[in-house]
Amino acid sequence: MFGMSMDIGVDLGTANVLVYIKGKGIVLREPSVVAIDRDSNTVLAVGEEARRMLGRTPGNIIAIRPLREGVIADYDTTETMLRHFISKVVPKNFFFKPRIMVCIPSGVTTVEKRAVLEAAVQAGAKKTYLIEEPLAAALGAGLDISEPFGSMVVDIGGGTTDVAVLSLGGIVVSESLRVGGDKFDEALVRYVKREYNVMIGERTAEQIKVTIGTALVSGRNESMEIRGRDLVSGLPKTLRITSAETFEALNESVSLIVQRVKTVLEITPPELSSDIMDRGIVMTGGGSMLYGLDKLIQQETGIPTYLAEDPLSCVALGTGKALDSLGSLEDSLTTLKRGSIA
């Protein structure tokens, strides 16, 4: 058994947590939700089980998403969640402690970074590393970022969108905005409320987005039946919503993302933007799967735009690749070993 080691990559996302183990691939994929009993202050459920409780809890139970908005809104709960997931995949009394590479939403402060690193150490890591989201996303999408050649990645998660230009294993330009899949859902909730006086839940909004939602004014012509609560009568109500309506609802948030991509292109050094013209823009993250978003970005920038092969898994796969190439990436990572932060 000597020489045995374990390398683990964690995508600590605002919507989903994914865990990757070298040699095994992605071994865990669960929503970033924790259910807490407010009376006793104990954790009742984590992940999928907790997600089923979102919006359906009695007064004493709360189901929260600790990383919502791309910041660590609730540090203790984030730590609990991270520990829970890591302990699920690392065998008890594992003699050789794993090295853990964690990807955190961009915009996280130094204090929060330290908290995540410490939580990973407490969960049993020998050494922990933090990698920035665009870097992990690019690696996971299979981009060769080690060469002196520019690539652009647009990573749209639940809470944040990162637009970055990478070259020589590092981030040259990057911008992040607090718009992602969650904002799309919220926009749909607001739309239905405004147009129909009906209140729908977040999960219904997400279903609308995934099933019939569109970022393009034309091209998708579907509709679906949804249920909510009529704000006038207070009773449940069923109504039908169309793709065209989702376009109207989503347009504002979608435009913010397109605008940010343009801004980053404007501040990208010319040699690198010419590389991007050749290679195209790669999109990762679940939010990038919104129908037509790739096409819209292509239309608005004039640059070929592609969805990565498995947008939801890119960041997790990237953390694994980063562990394989620690040597060449060390400068771009934050590490923690025995309580030091670099």
Ligand SMILES: Nc1ncnc2c1ncn2[C@@H]1O[C@H](COP(=O)(O)OP(=O)(O)OP(=O)(O)O)[C@@H](O)[C@H]1O
């Ligand atoms: N087919 C789809 N169409 C549109 N949106 C989708 C689709 N599938 C998933 N999503 C959205 O993707 C988002 C989650 O993406 P992902 O798991 O990449 O985020 P995350 O990495 O947890 O978040 P962040 O990067 O902000 O930390 C959710 O808002 C979800 O609704």
